[in-house]
Amino acid sequence: MTPTPAGRLAGQGVVVTGAGRGIGRALALRAAAEGARVVVNDLDEEHAAAVAAEVGGVAVPGDAATDEGVRRVVAAATETLGAIDVYLANAGIDTTPDAGTGLGDGLAEGAPTSLDTPDAAWARMLEVNVMAHVRAARLLVPGWLERPEGPDGAPRGRFVVTASAAGLLTMLGSAPYSVTKHAAVGFAEWLSATYGARGVAVQAICPQGVRTAMLENSGPLAALLSRDSALEPEQVADAWTVALDEGRFLVLPHPEVADYYRMRAQDTDAWLGGMQRLQAKLDRSV
Numbered sequence: 001m002t003p004t005p006a007g008r009l010a011g012q013g014v015v016v017t018g019a020g021r022g023i024g025r026a027l028a029l030r031a032a033a034e035g036a037r038v039v040v041n042d043l044d045e046e047h048a049a050a051v052a053a054e055v056g057g058v059a060v061p062g063d064a065a066t067d068e069g070v071r072r073v074v075a076a077a078t079e080t081l082g083a084i085d086v087y088l089a090n091a092g093i094d095t096t097p098d099a100g101t102g103l104g105d106g107l108a109e110g111a112p113t114s115l116d117t118p119d120a121a122w123a124r125m126l127e128v129n130v131m132a133h134v135r136a137a138r139l140l141v142p143g144w145l146e147r148p149e150g151p152d153g154a155p156r157g158r159f160v161v162t163a164s165a166a167g168l169l170t171m172l173g174s175a176p177y178s179v180t181k182h183a184a185v186g187f188a189e190w191l192s193a194t195y196g197a198r199g200v201a202v203q204a205i206c207p208q209g210v211r212t213a214m215l216e217n218s219g220p221l222a223a224l225l226s227r228d229s230a231l232e233p234e235q236v237a238d239a240w241t242v243a244l245d246e247g248r249f250l251v252l253p254h255p256e257v258a259d260y261y262r263m264r265a266q267d268t269d270a271w272l273g274g275m276q277r278l279q280a281k282l283d284r285s286v
């Protein structure tokens with residue numbers, strides 16, 4: 001797709017991590033359609049190349065989570081784009097035993113549960129779902145703060161985290177996913193609180209189920225939870241562009257998440273009671 005000269009991101013240099021498929025691919029396509037020059041990152045080299053071709057951008061394959069990996073992605077993207085204006089830290093994983101990965105095999109009697117998730121899987125999820133964002137922001141924010149202010153209050157740089165509704169609420173069946181996505185939202189909030197007034201725009205995208213490979217592989221509980229409400233990745237990109245127009249931090253492709261989030265804050269015990277009833281219902285049906 002040839003970027004249009006106009007658009008919400010006209011001429012901007014945009015990096016999307018984990019963009020070889022799913023939500024990242026949809027965000028990369030949308031950024032290109034909004035006039036951006038796009039760098040497509042993914043661990044999967046072939047997928048990154050295919051999406052880069054689709055968006056008329058450049059593939060920078062590699063691990064966007066380890067310290068060395070993030071440095072490589074940011075350096076290669078900066079060389080390609082001249083400067084990174086928007087960084088979409090989208091890559092994320094769920095490796096809990098009940099996420100259909102087989103990681104819990106042999107760990108517990110009967111069906112392994114989230115509590116059986118090995119430390120190594122917790123560590124990798126912390127790395128990809130949280131530290132990836134910290135490491136990228138560490139490299140990008142100091143340079144953004146030194147840039148001149150954009151015209152009409154345009155941000156000096158934009159950092160977008162694909163978190164999850166699990167980061168505002170919880171995800172039944174996956175402790176590390178819930179915990180790391182809460183941390184991802186917490187880091188994005190901190191970044192916005194600290195640098196927002198100095199021209200760094202920050203957003204957290206928090207969908208519930210989205211029809212991607214991750215949802216397909218997410219085990220019976222998550223599949224059951226998302227069966228009726230799952231969105232297409234393009235709808236997540238739609239919600240992001242609306243939030244860009246409205247200058248909003250929180251991007252909620254499923255608007256009902258705002259109600260659940262409000263309920264959780266207003267009466268946490270009542271909200272937890274509801275979650276416990278939902279878990280009991282799921283225990284009976286899976």
Ligand SMILES: NC(=O)c1ccc[n+]([C@@H]2O[C@H](COP(=O)([O-])OP(=O)(O)OC[C@H]3O[C@@H](n4cnc5c(N)ncnc54)[C@H](O)[C@@H]3O)[C@@H](O)[C@H]2O)c1
Nearest residue numbers: 018022023042043063064065091092164209210212213214
């Ligand atoms: N699908 C959903 O229901 C859903 C809901 C809420 C939030 N999310 C979040 O959205 C993001 C994208 O999820 P998706 O559903 O498109 O997943 P997906 O598994 O379909 O795609 C994720 C892509 O990220 C890549 N990736 C994984 N680790 C990487 C790394 N370290 N470096 C570079 N690339 C890496 C994978 O190779 C894959 O191509 C994730 O952060 C996920 O947690 C997904």
